[in-house]
Amino acid sequence: MIKGLYEAHLPVRSLDISIPFYEKLGLTMAWRDADTAFFWIEKGISWIGLWEGEEHKTPYHPSLRHIAFRTSYEEMKQSLHWLASIGVNAVPFGRRSTVEPFVRPNQGNASVYFDDPDGNSLELMCFVDVPEALRHITDKLSIQEWETLLESSAQK
Structure with a gap:
């Protein structure tokens, strides 16, 4: 049934800071809205979601x-x-x-x-x-x- 990982998520303080960092890692943006950005880890297979908000303060x-x-x-x-x-x-x-x-x-x-x-x-x-x-x-x-x-x- 399980074939692999589809997505994972991380909290960030600012997409404007995080997006260039993840692009520097070689990840390609899949899509973005006001407070969320998704990057392909493997295009069409798995991605990582970055969520801007206070949750980045979670220890x-x-x-x-x-x-x-x-x-x-x-x-x-x-x-x-x-x-x-x-x-x-x-x-x-x-x-x-x-x-x-x-x-x-x-x-x-x-x-x-x-x-x-x-x-x-x-x-x-x-x-x-x-x-x-x-x-x-x-x-x-x-x-x-x-x-x-x-x-x-x-x-x-």
């Missing part, structure tokens, strides 16, 4: 005001450079002190985080092929640590 929590955009593993390795090239700063995730992308072997994914102008948490995320022998690892590993681990496990 951040991972279950609120967060969206993860899918990317590839190869693009993830270049994500800090790409974000910097469009003037966006990555932010640490949780208790991490570094902003670099990291791999979650037990979940089979990798992430890097950044915020929009209203403090909504945005994430680039990709699937990662994890050998069964490494699926037990719950640590968050940098891309370099992950690739070193993969090389050493392949040599065994």
Whole structure:
């Protein structure tokens, strides 16, 4: 029945500030009215709605005001450079002190985080092929640590 994500929504203080930010990410506007703008994530498949209003003051929590955009593993390795090239700063995730992308072997994914102008948490995320022998690892590993681990496990 469920085929994928159709839409997600975020609160913003000003569409005039948020629209250029989301365009900078490469998203294409689907439509806009006085207090709402929708951007295609994948044209004709999924979009994100930005809603201007006081709701942008809602405190951040991972279950609120967060969206993860899918990317590839190869693009993830270049994500800090790409974000910097469009003037966006990555932010640490949780208790991490570094902003670099990291791999979650037990979940089979990798992430890097950044915020929009209203403090909504945005994430680039990709699937990662994890050998069964490494699926037990719950640590968050940098891309370099992950690739070193993969090389050493392949040599065994």
